Amino acid sequence: MSAAANEGKALEVVVDGTTYQRIPLKTRVIMPGDELDEVIASYAADHVRDGDILFVTEKIVAIMQGRSYQMSEIQARPLARFLSKYVTKTAYGIGLGIPETMEFALREVGTPRILFAAAVSAVTKLFGRRGDFYRIAGDKARAIDGPTPGTIPPYNTAVVLGPERPREVAAHVRSLLKADAQVAVVDINDLGGNILGSTLGRDGEKRLVRILKDNPLGQGHQSTPLGIIRAL
Structure with a gap:
């Protein structure tokens, strides 16, 4: 998989002296009735490496939970x-x-x-x-x-709406991955962000907000509701 940023967004960011890639993962339009396991298997599982963080937008989790x-x-x-x-x-x-x-x-x-x-x-x-x-x-x-x-x-x-049980969702998604990686369910927009649930500790969540501060997935038609954070 070649890493490429969404239009108008930067692929890399430096936080606390470490450079991170924020790699968007493009999907089809997620609809009510879609299964989270299938979406992760189809679009993310093969691309995540050991040490990565897979971040999932809260919106697609909520949609699949029937909360739209x-x-x-x-x-x-x-x-x-x-x-x-x-x-x-x-x-x-x-x-x-x-x-x-x-x-x-x-x-x-x-x-x-x-x-x-x-x-x-x-x-x-x-x-x-x-x-x-x-x-x-x-x-x-x-x-x-x-x-x-x-x-x-x-x-x-x-x-x-926001997703139900986002921390449990993050833990479940982590169990689906082939790699030893962390997972976060995030609410990120162009004004900032919030981590709704993750397998990271508190310090890791704070760092993640800073890594995603500029909303690398974008707000509109990008169709990239998943992303990978990878330290370089």
Whole structure:
């Protein structure tokens, strides 16, 4: 396998004096009903070497777990419509800034926690501090992806939740590999990243976030939901 970066992305990065390759793995469009074992066997298992880290985007794990929903299927409650108006939207995604994604945040996290996060965020924004909403709402809220025009169909009109049991998923994927490698389920975008579950320790996860900081897989039509990190 020849290592090549996605368009507009760098193949290599230097972290703590070590150069790492971030090798994207192209797949077909992953659909609900696809099996994780088959996807890993088809697109990753033969390419991973001893000492590598295989990183899997949380989105394809969630899709295969049946956690994607077309916008037309979602009925947002009035509270979701109200709260979504006050979420900051960015150029990289709408987050919980539409009623449909906020509706799932209320379902996944619970109304009391979302209301508390919104109240704290409203106060701290007055003092120029941002990010408290997601810090309080937690990983489940942060991992909810809304529809964006650049996303591969049919997910350009879908809401995709975070995956269930990501740490267990990472351990299972590691058991499928032929090589002695580590695995991480990641939520990475152009604003940064979060490790939802991995076979790495805490220090390893922190380093992984830095290695993936520039989102080497990209945000749109690249169709590379898997990647390999390899120290040179």
